[in-house]
Amino acid sequence: MSLTTSYRPSFAGGLRQLAKKSPLAGLSIGGLTFGERSPSHLLGTPPELMLGDAATGQIIMAGSLVCGGQRLPLVSMSDLTKQAGEHWLQHLHGFSWLRHLRRTGSLQARRHARSLITGWIEANRQNDAIAKRPEVLGRRLESWLTHFGFLAIDAPNEFTELLLSELAKEARRLAKRAAKGKADADRIAALKGLIYCGIALPAGDNYLHLGLRHLETELARQIQADGGHFSRNPLIHFNVLQELVALRETFKAAHFDTPLWLAGAITRMAPMLRAFRHADGGLALFNGARAGKPTDIDAVLSKADVKGKALSSAPHSGFHRLSAGRTQIILDAGAPPSKDANKWAHAGTLAFEMSAGHDRIIVNCGMPEMAPPDWRQALRSTAAHSTIVVDDVNSSQINLDGGYLRSPGHVTSSRREIDSSTIIEASYNGYNKPFGLTHRRLIMLAPDGGEIQGEDNLIGTGGHRFSLRFHLHPNVQATVLQDKCSALLKPRRGKGWRFTSTDRSIALEESIYFDGNQPRRRTQQIVVFGPLASASEISKWRFSRI
Incomplete structure (x- = not known):
């Protein structure tokens, strides 16, 4: 299910204009107003760039969540294990693991995903301290929007309405916080989630405007002239490039022109990512980096579509x-x-x-x-x-x-x-x-x-x-x-x-x-x-x- 529209607007000419706009009311940030009414549908869903792992999906279906090579039980969202540390909870509340359930391709996996999301919402987990962090909130919205088609196929109306309502509420929360979290790569993840909301949600123009304005500022601050991310961590560099490539692919699917500053950041970052790779395809281990998965790195570089050798x-x-x-x-x-x-x-x-x-x-x-x-x-x-x-x-x-x-x-x-x-x-x-x-x-x-x-x-x-x-x-x-x-x-x-x-x-x-x-x-x-x-x-x- 891809995001398509019947028009091809340009960012140079300002925000896209929807044929039908929902009434806007309530939340105001910097002169922008955001809608409160729950949408009845999405305009589309972002394409999936990073495919999941079916074996990991089977582990989740069996009642465990895998993070950092460790398994912790995940049976009920209302009773999260006391073993769970901060990193594990970030992973849980970010819902990036939905891609693994989707990869299994089974009806059982779809139902299990819906059950976990429903349990999470009903347990008011969105009010957990870690779940409210801008970067975690942004990743959650990104995951829900990207996998909405997988979740909504043959779903009861009650689930679809619940998820759409929560998407609208969470988008408004993120609009308040996206540019106020940590001033590192996590801020890019938060802004990406906000931009996805601006593209996929009806009457989301102002989310899009706010997200793009802040993202342009962040890329100018975080991406150096030679293309390196200012963290000096090869894995963070890869993750940021993956975020930006996924954004560009979503713009393409929506028939939007890619902002020149976004395309320029991708063009600079790809040769630097190649410079961080050993011949086994993995990344060098500097400043907290892990090697990463060569297939994931290959996929991002392929989609980045930047020719040339590694930066020397x-x-x-x-x-x-x-x-x-x-x-x-x-x-x-x-x-x-x-x-x-x-x-x-x-x-x-x-x-x-x-x-x-x-x-x-x-x-x-x-x-x-x-x-x-x-x-x-x-x-x-x-x-x-x-x-x-x-x-x-x-x-x-x-x-x-x-x-x-x-x-x-x-x-x-x-x-x-x-x-x-x-x-x-x-x-x-x-x-x-x-x-x-x-x-x-x-x-x-x-x-x-x-x-x-x-x-x-x-x-x-x-x-x-x-x-x-x-x-x-x-x-x-x-x-x-x-x-x-x-x-x-x-x-x-x-x-x-x-x-x-x-x-x-x-x-x-x-x-x-x-x-x-x-x-x-x-x-x-x-x-x-x-x-x-x-x-x-x-x-x-x-x-x-x-």
């Missing part, structure tokens, strides 16, 4: 991508984001990840979708990243309530080519305040991708010891050789690699890995230890393909 250098977002042969390196060379941009960003400045073909070799530890506070603190730390650590102190001082108490004030990077080799040189002063140190990192990738040379330089006289850490993907087996300065790395597939520390001995230590697609996995890390005995301590290292 993103100076505004602070990332570099090196690629040669089958080897890829993704380096974080930017300043940590603000708390408003990414509350749970990491202390991983100058960390990198490396893959060869479809094998990830060097990684960061990642972050589970539902991380308890102690895990979140540990995984945000500098030691959970493939970079250097001084005296076990974080390069950015992490605030347990989100954001930082101290972060680098100066981060620089440059890129050059010498004899067809790509060289990235970056530095930052995150250790200046506690130790008077500056960290400089140089990485060079050979033209055939068969060798990576690196150099880490701590400049200054403070601190006692450093640990240079290279976290290994769980599928990589590592063996330290007799010289104690090198190790053989054997991925599950593909060719092996030899790591060499040119001037110091190395050790293997335990590590942990969360990519979001599998439960916690144990792994190892290569660690190079050394004293800070001079004013310019240098550690050189190399990866060579065998």
